[in-house]
Amino acid sequence: MTLIIPQSVLDRIHAHGEGAYPEEGAGLMLGEIIGQDHQVSEILPLENVREAGARYDRYQLSPQDYLLGEEEADRLGVEMLGVFHSHPDHPNRPSEFDRQWAWPNFSYLITSVVKGKAVESRSWRLTEDRASFSEEILEVGEQVNS
């Protein structure tokens, strides 16, 4: 399982996480599904709709924003691949809460943002039995030609 992402798109994800710091930032990833692999071509940085005070360690996207994401995917002729979010001053590993709220078949890209700077991203997918996450290979490359 691999998440293939252009450097420029990953840079935008990192910038979104740095902009949201010290709160968690999140958004959706769109692109192609190629067998077991996800190839990201576009992202939708979205608003963390958790109440003020709770956004430091929780993120939530509104159902309306999710539907916008599905519409955008349809419009672009691509698929919804997953979710990116940041962990302020915390490792880029999914938490127990992440697992409980995770959707199957989605790539979950997590960026560790330490003292305002994006440090590293890793990507994960929920196992079929929902018991844990498996890490997938993150392949960062040049802009992919469609």
Add this chain to the structure above:
Amino acid sequence: MPQLKIPSPLRAYTDGQAEVAVAGENVGQVLESLIQQHPDLRQHLFNGHGELRPFVNLYINSEDVRHLQKMDTPVKEADRLMIVPSIAGGLEKVDHSAIRTNQALIIGLSILAFILNLPWLVAAVALVMAVGTVTKVPGFGFVYRLFLKPRGLVKPDVLEDNPEPHRFAQGFGAVVLGLAAFALFLGAATFGWILVWLVIFLAGLNLFAGFCAGCAIYYWLGRLSVPGFVKMPPAETFPGMRPKAKA
């Protein structure tokens, strides 16, 4: 037949279909009809107690069924239904310094109550624990929050952990201590003080050995699918033991 729109992450279980024809007179029946056609969906839509997972939203003609009659919401032939994901995540954090302060005071005050033979002190500690359980905080956590932490006497120890099992453990302790106080007031001194020492022992086990017996019971009740006990132990942690991962 009504059409049910399937979100992207679930289409792998519906043979790639983004819309599925479903049958039923209400939302509950419609979902059952969906799962009968595509059984792999069940565990992603429902938890082990048969309840719709909190991150699954069901809309009927753009209205969330949670604002209507939930599973009993009637469904008509021309209705458009949608499963819309709530996308959420984050850290579950518990400051174990607050919990340890709570345990130390429960132990200290209970021992003091025994030495000085003060049933009312036992009742007071039980009351503080009960109030803490209801307000979802360690009962004596205010001592840590208002005095110990600001003065740097006790440093925060924030771990990735679930608060619910600790709340259950405190509630369990409050009930036992409350029973103890009741027994003491009724004159059953031996029984009453044995219960007090049981609470002291269990709080001590938590404080000094890192094992929360009430938390372990919570997780075991969850494993037995008792409704309301929904959290699972943190990864790589024996149910009841203090987690290692810092938050």
